[in-house]
Amino acid sequence: MRGGIMGLSRRRFLSDVGMLTLGVALGTFGRRSGARVEVPKLPWPYKKLDPDAVARRAYEGYYEGRCSYGAFEAIVGELRDEVGYPYTLIPTGMMAYGRGEVAGWGDLCGALNGACAAVNLVVEDFTSIIDELMAWYVREAILTYRPPNPRVEVEATSVSGSTLCHVSVARWCKASGFEVDSPQRQERCARLTGQVAAEAVRLLNDYHEGRFGSGSVLPASASECGRCHIEGGAVGNVKGKMDCFLCHRRHEM
Amino acid sequence: MRGGIMGLSRRRFLSDVGMLTLGVALGTFGRRSGARVEVPKLPWPYKKLDPDAVARRAYEGYYEGRCSYGAFEAIVGELRDEVGYPYTLIPTGMMAYGRGEVAGWGDLCGALNGACAAVNLVVEDFTSIIDELMAWYVREAILTYRPPNPRVEVEATSVSGSTLCHVSVARWCKASGFEVDSPQRQERCARLTGQVAAEAVRLLNDYHEGRFGSGSVLPASASECGRCHIEGGAVGNVKGKMDCFLCHRRHEM
Numbered sequence: 193m194r195g196g197i198m199g200l201s202r203r204r205f206l207s208d209v210g211m212l213t214l215g216v217a218l219g220t221f222g223r224r225s226g227a228r229v230e231v232p233k234l235p236w237p238y239k240k241l242d243p244d245a246v247a248r249r250a251y252e253g254y255y256e257g258r259c260s261y262g263a264f265e266a267i268v269g270e271l272r273d274e275v276g277y278p279y280t281l282i283p284t285g286m287m288a289y290g291r292g293e294v295a296g297w298g299d300l301c302g303a304l305n306g307a308c309a310a311v312n313l314v315v316e317d318f319t320s321i322i323d324e325l326m327a328w329y330v331r332e333a334i335l336t337y338r339p340p341n342p343r344v345e346v347e348a349t350s351v352s353g354s355t356l357c358h359v360s361v362a363r364w365c366k367a368s369g370f371e372v373d374s375p376q377r378q379e380r381c382a383r384l385t386g387q388v389a390a391e392a393v394r395l396l397n398d399y400h401e402g403r404f405g406s407g408s409v410l411p412a413s414a415s416e417c418g419r420c421h422i423e424g425g426a427v428g429n430v431k432g433k434m435d436c437f438l439c440h441r442r443h444e445m
Numbered sequence: 446m447r448g449g450i451m452g453l454s455r456r457r458f459l460s461d462v463g464m465l466t467l468g469v470a471l472g473t474f475g476r477r478s479g480a481r482v483e484v485p486k487l488p489w490p491y492k493k494l495d496p497d498a499v500a501r502r503a504y505e506g507y508y509e510g511r512c513s514y515g516a517f518e519a520i521v522g523e524l525r526d527e528v529g530y531p532y533t534l535i536p537t538g539m540m541a542y543g544r545g546e547v548a549g550w551g552d553l554c555g556a557l558n559g560a561c562a563a564v565n566l567v568v569e570d571f572t573s574i575i576d577e578l579m580a581w582y583v584r585e586a587i588l589t590y591r592p593p594n595p596r597v598e599v600e601a602t603s604v605s606g607s608t609l610c611h612v613s614v615a616r617w618c619k620a621s622g623f624e625v626d627s628p629q630r631q632e633r634c635a636r637l638t639g640q641v642a643a644e645a646v647r648l649l650n651d652y653h654e655g656r657f658g659s660g661s662v663l664p665a666s667a668s669e670c671g672r673c674h675i676e677g678g679a680v681g682n683v684k685g686k687m688d689c690f691l692c693h694r695r696h697e698m
Binding site: 228231232233234236277280281282283285286287288289290294297299300304305307309311312313318319322326355356358361362365366371372406428429430433438439 | 482484485486487489508531533534535536538539540541542543545550552553557559561562565566571572573575579608609611614618619624625626681682683686691693
């Protein structure tokens with residue numbers, strides 16, 4: 193699939209060359225014209241990154257463009273600094289929409305969305321890494337990352353139990369007593385962004401050093417309910433790996 | 446113009462352009478160096494697209510790389526063909542991870558994720574467009590798009606009621622009687638990918654022609670429950686725009 197996506201078809205290639213040739217001939221591209229650059233096939237070359245540096249960059253990125261941008265810019269930005277091209281091609285602001293996942297809808301945690309997009313750039317078998325990252329997010333105590341120079345002091349931790357933004361945030365608000373629009377909640381999400389980006393990079397480092405073991409434990413209900421509901425089962429009407437019992441009672445669907 | 450280009454081979458073209466661009470490269474990245482290309486600030490220039498062409502491309506893209514890639518490649522790919530640079534910089538395979546949202550976790554619908562990433566590339570106020578797209582997705586009958594040459598015949602429609610992949614899929618399975626791992630369900634998601642990408646492009650076309658009106662109606666519970674739960678309210682512990690009553694009963698949180 194990947195080769196098909198990134199390998200230029202002859203038709204599309206001729207189209208690209210045509211636009212260049214026309215642009216050069218007629219000068220129609222003006223200031224919008226740019227170098228014709230080859231975009232290499234995915235996955236792109238990875239270089240081991242420092243999780244602490246990535247966490248700091250993601251934390252700062254949160255305050256520039258929120259969670260999804262913060263995590264994506266931290267990983268891709270470090271690769272831009274360490275590897276250069278082709279990471280120089282990516283406008284990392286393109287993942288800003290994932291904030292409050294997405295645009296505030298409260299679906300998938302934006303830090304996860306941004307980190308997963310970065311993982312997709314560098315690993316062909318991105319599902320293995322993403323499974324680990326998502327399962328870690330669900331079970332891990334959130335807010336164990338403390339930046340060197342925090343903008344706000346905040347101590348409370350909580351376990352999200354879900355990859356959904358609004359669940360993760362609501363549980364933290366309950367545990368901490370802070371409201372969702374408080375500076376403390378923003379600081380919590382900034383630190384979480386750092387923590388998620390750093391964890392993604394730890395997994396990527398392991399993967400590229402041949403030390404990655406796919407041992408993610410999915411929520412128990414995903415396999416219990418999955419025996420009937422997930423593809424291949426007797427009911428077979430659901431795709432998913434989330435904890436079913438966050439929202440459903442047994443046999444209600 | 447497209448086909449009549451001098452019969453240059455891709456290799457020869459890249460070689461020629463490569464020599465040119467290497468000449469202006471800074472040379473700091475060794476053999477991995479590539480063209481130094483300016484990546485313009487977001488948002489990038491948009492050109493009105495044909496929703497039908499986008500839908501067809503997204504439908505085909507689904508069968509190459511699933512939902513998130515399909516929607517993203519359809520919009521960015523059409524812009525690559527119609528505008529060229531800077532859309533030529535984006536490796537659209539980078540959004541493949543969103544399939545089954547994400548990597549099969551069943552969170553946000555991947556077609557929405559891919560379409561939203563494309564919207565983020567072209568509109569600074571992406572939240573307005575995304576709100577419309579998400580609200581449309583929740584309320585709209587799914588599977589009204591029929592491709593010119595469908596791979597599988599399938600008629601059943603369903604209203605998703607949610608932006609979550611697993612809810613949208615499960616409701617369609619219930620309405621249609623097909624299982625989640627059936628070719629019919631895949632075809633449904635391929636058509637849905639076409640429909641979502643086309644709707645995103647209709648909104649973008651309206652926006653760029655000054656005809657966009659932000660009139661999205663969020664699920665009623667988002668405002669009913671939001672009076673207390675969403676930021677600024679008495680409880681203030683949630684961010685989100687989804688239908689609360691899909692998973693929660695009144696006052697349980």
